[in-house]
Amino acid sequence: MKTVCLYFQVHQPWRLKVYRFFNIGKDHNYLDDFTNRAIMQKVARQCYLPMNALLLKLIKENKGAFKCSFSITGSAVEQFRAYAPEVLDSFRALAETGCVEFLAETYSHSLAALSSKEDFVEQVKLHSKMIKEEFGKKPVAFRNTELIYSDAIGEMVSELGFKTILAEGAKHVMGWKSPNFIYTNSIDNRLRVLLRNYKLSDDIAFRFSNQGWDQYPLTAEKFAQWVSEENGEVINLFMDYETFGEHQKATTGIFDFVKALPKAILKQPEVCFATVSEAAKAYQPVGVLHCPHVMSWADEERDVTAWLGNELQNEAFSKLYALKDKVKSLKNADFEYVWNFMQTSDHFYYMATKWLSDGDVHSYFNPYGSSYEAFINYMNVLSDFEIEVEKALAAKKSRKKETASA
Amino acid sequence: MRVLMFGWEFPPHIAGGLGTACYGMTRGLARNDVEVIFVMPKASGDEDERFVKVVNASDVEARYSNSTIEGADDIMRKISFIHIDSNMVPYISPEEWDTYREEYERTGKKFWEREGDSWTQRYTFSGKYGANLMEEVARYAVVAAEVARQLEGQFDVIHAHDWLTYFAGIAAKRVSGKPLVVHMHATSFDRSSSDNIDTRVYEIERAGMAAADRVIAVSNLTRNIVIEKYNIPAEKVVTVHNAVRFAEKENELPKRGVEDKIITFLGRITFQKGPDYFVEAAAKVLKRVPNVRFVMAGSGDMMNHVIRRVARLGIADRFHFTGFLKGDDVHKMFQLSDVYIMPSVSEPFGISPLEAMRANVPSIISKQSGVAEVLDYAVKVDYWDVDAMADAIYGFVKYPALAKMFSEKGLEEVTGLKWNSAAAKIKAVYEDAINEVAK
Numbered sequence: 001m002k003t004v005c006l007y008f009q010v011h012q013p014w015r016l017k018v019y020r021f022f023n024i025g026k027d028h029n030y031l032d033d034f035t036n037r038a039i040m041q042k043v044a045r046q047c048y049l050p051m052n053a054l055l056l057k058l059i060k061e062n063k064g065a066f067k068c069s070f071s072i073t074g075s076a077v078e079q080f081r082a083y084a085p086e087v088l089d090s091f092r093a094l095a096e097t098g099c100v101e102f103l104a105e106t107y108s109h110s111l112a113a114l115s116s117k118e119d120f121v122e123q124v125k126l127h128s129k130m131i132k133e134e135f136g137k138k139p140v141a142f143r144n145t146e147l148i149y150s151d152a153i154g155e156m157v158s159e160l161g162f163k164t165i166l167a168e169g170a171k172h173v174m175g176w177k178s179p180n181f182i183y184t185n186s187i188d189n190r191l192r193v194l195l196r197n198y199k200l201s202d203d204i205a206f207r208f209s210n211q212g213w214d215q216y217p218l219t220a221e222k223f224a225q226w227v228s229e230e231n232g233e234v235i236n237l238f239m240d241y242e243t244f245g246e247h248q249k250a251t252t253g254i255f256d257f258v259k260a261l262p263k264a265i266l267k268q269p270e271v272c273f274a275t276v277s278e279a280a281k282a283y284q285p286v287g288v289l290h291c292p293h294v295m296s297w298a299d300e301e302r303d304v305t306a307w308l309g310n311e312l313q314n315e316a317f318s319k320l321y322a323l324k325d326k327v328k329s330l331k332n333a334d335f336e337y338v339w340n341f342m343q344t345s346d347h348f349y350y351m352a353t354k355w356l357s358d359g360d361v362h363s364y365f366n367p368y369g370s371s372y373e374a375f376i377n378y379m380n381v382l383s384d385f386e387i388e389v390e391k392a393l394a395a396k397k398s399r400k401k402e403t404a405s406a
Numbered sequence: 407m408r409v410l411m412f413g414w415e416f417p418p419h420i421a422g423g424l425g426t427a428c429y430g431m432t433r434g435l436a437r438n439d440v441e442v443i444f445v446m447p448k449a450s451g452d453e454d455e456r457f458v459k460v461v462n463a464s465d466v467e468a469r470y471s472n473s474t475i476e477g478a479d480d481i482m483r484k485i486s487f488i489h490i491d492s493n494m495v496p497y498i499s500p501e502e503w504d505t506y507r508e509e510y511e512r513t514g515k516k517f518w519e520r521e522g523d524s525w526t527q528r529y530t531f532s533g534k535y536g537a538n539l540m541e542e543v544a545r546y547a548v549v550a551a552e553v554a555r556q557l558e559g560q561f562d563v564i565h566a567h568d569w570l571t572y573f574a575g576i577a578a579k580r581v582s583g584k585p586l587v588v589h590m591h592a593t594s595f596d597r598s599s600s601d602n603i604d605t606r607v608y609e610i611e612r613a614g615m616a617a618a619d620r621v622i623a624v625s626n627l628t629r630n631i632v633i634e635k636y637n638i639p640a641e642k643v644v645t646v647h648n649a650v651r652f653a654e655k656e657n658e659l660p661k662r663g664v665e666d667k668i669i670t671f672l673g674r675i676t677f678q679k680g681p682d683y684f685v686e687a688a689a690k691v692l693k694r695v696p697n698v699r700f701v702m703a704g705s706g707d708m709m710n711h712v713i714r715r716v717a718r719l720g721i722a723d724r725f726h727f728t729g730f731l732k733g734d735d736v737h738k739m740f741q742l743s744d745v746y747i748m749p750s751v752s753e754p755f756g757i758s759p760l761e762a763m764r765a766n767v768p769s770i771i772s773k774q775s776g777v778a779e780v781l782d783y784a785v786k787v788d789y790w791d792v793d794a795m796a797d798a799i800y801g802f803v804k805y806p807a808l809a810k811m812f813s814e815k816g817l818e819e820v821t822g823l824k825w826n827s828a829a830a831k832i833k834a835v836y837e838d839a840i841n842e843v844a845k
Binding site: 020021022023024025026310311312314315316318319370372375376379380382383384386387 | 661662663664665701709710713714716717718720722723724726727728729735738742
């Protein structure tokens with residue numbers, strides 16, 4: 001028996017508006033409301049709504065034989081609530097079928113795992129709480145931002161009580177090993193690791209509409225054939241949910257492909273679908289995965305240099321997390337809100353200066369003219385936020401003094 | 407007295423200090439009873455025309471083919487062997503440069519176009535410096551000769567600003583026989599990072615000054631360069647320091663967003679302006695005093711380098727970049743500042759500290775600037791001496807008495823620097839030149 005494990009990542013960052021030096025100290029509204037709304041509603045129309053409806057239909061048609069998993073970030077959910085509540089309803093409808101699993105991750109799609117355990121734990125707990133509230137179930141499997149993974153990150157995740165974690169089947173980590181089996185974390189053997197089959201995943205996510213690809217056009221039958229030819233037990237197809245209708249537009253035939261896929265795969269002998277947690281439990285681990293250095297699913301290098309690869313990113317990152325204790329001590333929801341969206345990894349992605357093989361991907365999503373502009377804008381917002389935090393702290397202190405003297 | 411003036415830019419369309427200086431100067435000359443016909447490429451129609459008549463060079467029809475214009479063929483021959491090279495840019499903000507260059511590459515459109523037959527050629531100029539600069543300079547000279555011919559009898563002296571218009575000045579002189587005054591606002595040695603100068607520009611500058619009856623330098627610093635490095639006879643070269651013109655009406659102070667002291671650098675972020683020294687001084691100050699913010703306003707080819715350096719020094723939360731500022735934003739920036747600093751490696755004059763002082767902002771300027779010759783109430787440091795720079799910043803931030811003295815005395819001092827008196831000196835130079843030619 002072979003299992004196909006489909007998992008989709010749903011994320012939208014809160015985009016910052018153009019925030020000049022002259023705004024510092026005066027303007028505490030950091031977000032580009034118009035762009036955020038416009039993008040959310042566009043993606044909802046082109047991807048989230050039609051794709052959710054399609055998946056719901058497929059689940060019903062196949063009577064439980066078709067399953068998939070999602071991870072939805074806190075900032076995406078916040079924007080659903082603000083701009084497209086019907087998307088949230090359609091995800092709830094999927095949750096109610098029982099064939100869809102929702103995973104845990106960092107609330108803000110943040111890089112907290114690279115900052116400190118404390119930051120990371122807080123972000124994960126916040127996210128799990130949100131998923132429980134929205135979809136009724138506490139998540140038991142975990143995926144980190146951009147599949148950022150290392151032995152130490154796995155250990156933290158296991159300590160938090162998760163049984164399964166997702167990671168990239170990166171060549172430099174896997175070596176001769178196949179991603180199509182279950183592995184365990186090298187520090188904590190109880191944590192199971194599912195590894196992305198990047199070849200088959202990217203056939204859909206990146207190559208589907210590429211007419212220069214020798215396998216173009218990709219049909220469900222052809223893809224099902226490849227799946228059945230793969231060696232191993234679990235075929236992990238992990239990709240951004242925006243692949244469907246947004247990166248691969250409806251006109252490429254991507255929805256027809258998805259529509260035909262479950263039947264085509266289930267037609268193969270000895271192949272079934274499972275959610276992440278089911279797939280992890282279905283087989284015995286074949287070995288221990290050693291990953292002492294941090295990896296991710298991004299770029300050719302599969303490392304974290306897309307977010308923390310130059311001095312701009314490092315500076316912004318360290319200046320952001322230097323504020324943590326102050327923000328925490330305020331215990332104020334307004335500050336927490338800003339604190340959360342400032343952590344989103346996309347801000348750091350915009351500051352990347354590596355434009356070689358993956359320059360296209362970087363520039364496609366980048367609202368800024370250059371990484372330097374992105375950096376300046378982010379630091380301006382952060383500076384104002386810092387001033388506001390300091391002010392609030394001072395006010396709090398003086399209030400305390402007053403009550404003490406009274 | 408009437409003067410035919412060749413410039414390259416005029417407010418509000420300015421990329422640098424030359425346009426501002428020309429504006430102040432023409433006003434000053436007008437007050438001294440000098441009529442100015444200001445010729446510049448691409449007059450867009452909204453120049454303040456009260457003090458100058460703007461002749462749109464693009465509207466001048468060159469009725470004759472190049473070779474028949476007396477004297478112009480000589481210039482054309484001089485130009486023709488100069489390669490058209492995009493690397494040659496005297497000053498321009500990179501954004502403007504990029505758009506300009508991009509448009510050129512996209513459309514393949516030349517900066518001048520010929521319409522109709524060879525007997526009615528209309529040259530359309532772009533008012534910006536561009537890739538085809540040398541060609542543009544030459545074309546400008548051809549039309550200048552035509553302008554001078556059409557305006558025959560309407561001017562007594564020709565005044566050309568910076569090397570871009572020197573060929574135009576020479577051409578006009580040949581056509582009209584009137585004396586030529588050239589104005590050195592900057593030299594090739596100020597623009598390059600070493601003695602490795604652009605020889606084509608150097609040659610034009612030298613030719614312009616050699617052909618001129620008088621050379622005006624904006625500072626003694628510039629005058630010395632002119633005499634020593636261009637071999638121009640000292641008696642021909644006169645220093646007339648720039649002045650600064652302020653709007654009579656002071657707009658109200660903008661609301662301050664931050665309580666911290668603000669130290670400002672405002673100018674093009676290029677080697678010539680010494681932005682690196684500002685960053686190093688900032689890092690030194692921030693080690694001692696926390697409540698200071700540094701602002702670098704402007705853009706330029708060293709901007710990305712500076713941003714990286716700021717990030718590496720770990721001071722990006724206290725060091726801000728505004729990008730290119732214009733019009734009111736410049737004024738606003740001065741008003742928001744507590745200390746202004748101009749660490750220029752080489753600055754022929756440098757008008758911005760005067761604007762800062764006018765806004766009551768105490769200033770630190772490099773000894774390697776022309777403006778240092780006319781100011782007493784500004785702290786003067788060597789551009790490379792970041793310790794002294796940091797020291798001065800610290801002093802202004804920590805000792806209010808010092809800042810107060812420099813701000814009050816500085817305002818007094820700068821208010822005394824009037825274009826009226828500078829223009830009177832320029833008028834005297836005109837008279838000298840006219841008398842000499844008449845002899």
